[in-house]
Amino acid sequence: MSVARCEICGGMTTPVPLRGGGTLAGCSICGHLVRDLVTAPADHRDHAYGGEPTLDRWRLALTYRLLRSDPPPRSVFEIGYGTGSMLRRFLDAGATVAGADPDQLELAVDPEVRRRGDLHPAGVEQVDTGRVSAELVYGIHVLEHVTDPLRTLQVAADLLEPGGTAQFLTPAGDSDGLRLYGQAWWMLEDPTHVRFFTAESLRRAATSVGLVDVRVTRPALDSLTTDVGSLTRMLRPRPRPHGVLGERPVLLAGMTSAPIVLAARAARPALRPTLHLTARKPA
Numbered sequence: 193m194s195v196a197r198c199e200i201c202g203g204m205t206t207p208v209p210l211r212g213g214g215t216l217a218g219c220s221i222c223g224h225l226v227r228d229l230v231t232a233p234a235d236h237r238d239h240a241y242g243g244e245p246t247l248d249r250w251r252l253a254l255t256y257r258l259l260r261s262d263p264p265p266r267s268v269f270e271i272g273y274g275t276g277s278m279l280r281r282f283l284d285a286g287a288t289v290a291g292a293d294p295d296q297l298e299l300a301v302d303p304e305v306r307r308r309g310d311l312h313p314a315g316v317e318q319v320d321t322g323r324v325s326a327e328l329v330y331g332i333h334v335l336e337h338v339t340d341p342l343r344t345l346q347v348a349a350d351l352l353e354p355g356g357t358a359q360f361l362t363p364a365g366d367s368d369g370l371r372l373y374g375q376a377w378w379m380l381e382d383p384t385h386v387r388f389f390t391a392e393s394l395r396r397a398a399t400s401v402g403l404v405d406v407r408v409t410r411p412a413l414d415s416l417t418t419d420v421g422s423l424t425r426m427l428r429p430r431p432r433p434h435g436v437l438g439e440r441p442v443l444l445a446g447m448t449s450a451p452i453v454l455a456a457r458a459a460r461p462a463l464r465p466t467l468h469l470t471a472r473k474p475a
């Protein structure tokens with residue numbers, strides 16, 4: 193039997209059983225988790241999560257608060273810009289904006305971002321890093337989807353100006369949610385989530401591409417509907433081609449439960465389902 197190696201650190205991987213069935217492959221050194229759809233099927237959702245307007249507005253505002261700096265960056269590059277709504281925030285704050293997106297969801301891009309941004313409708317690996325650079329390069333829930341996360345981080349580092357900052361948000365494979373909800377964990381509903389970083393694997397990944405001052409934190413405010421989505425999947429499993437948040441009552445429960453979720457996350461940070469990587473390119 194062949195032994196798979198961790199895609200981040202090269203350590204040996206072993207099957208990690210999920211509550212309710214299925215397994216992920218977990219690294220014995222950094223805890224990094226890799227998912228394939230045979231041993232951990234998405235159960236219910238057929239497509240990548242396309243978003244929901246109200247939730248997206250919340251998330252945009254909250255994530256912008258996480259990413260912005262003082263003074264604000266003069267130039268930003270977004271890996272996976274989607275509709276360009278985050279780039280629009282930076283544009284309105286006075287930054288020059290650029291980004292890459294293979295547009296798998298075929299989204300309509302903000303007209304102002306389309307007009308004034310340097311947009312590359314392709315994977316970030318195709319961007320000529322000799323011609324584009326930015327003070328801030330970021331990716332919001334991107335690393336869990338890409339084919340080669342180390343390559344993506346390397347391109348991010350290459351795109352940075354010396355002294356510039358990289359920031360990434362990605363689901364936390366070392367959060368309580370995966371243990372509590374097992375295969376019903378909402379982050380597993382998306383079949384294009386093919387890996388889950390741990391704080392340790394994310395730190396190692398950033399360091400391995402030459403980034404410094406690497407910090408990994410757990411933002412309290414990201415993915416606030418994860419618990420309600422996971423609980424619903426756990427208690428009422430059934431086919432949901434549009435995802436559990438596509439059901440209005442679940443979505444409303446997700447929003448109204450936010451204060452409880454926040455209180456729980458304040459008391460127990462391991463409940464927070466997201467990792468936030470911040471790192472710098474040496475000056």
Ligand SMILES: [Zn+2]
Nearest residue numbers: 198201219222
């Ligand atoms: Zn590893």
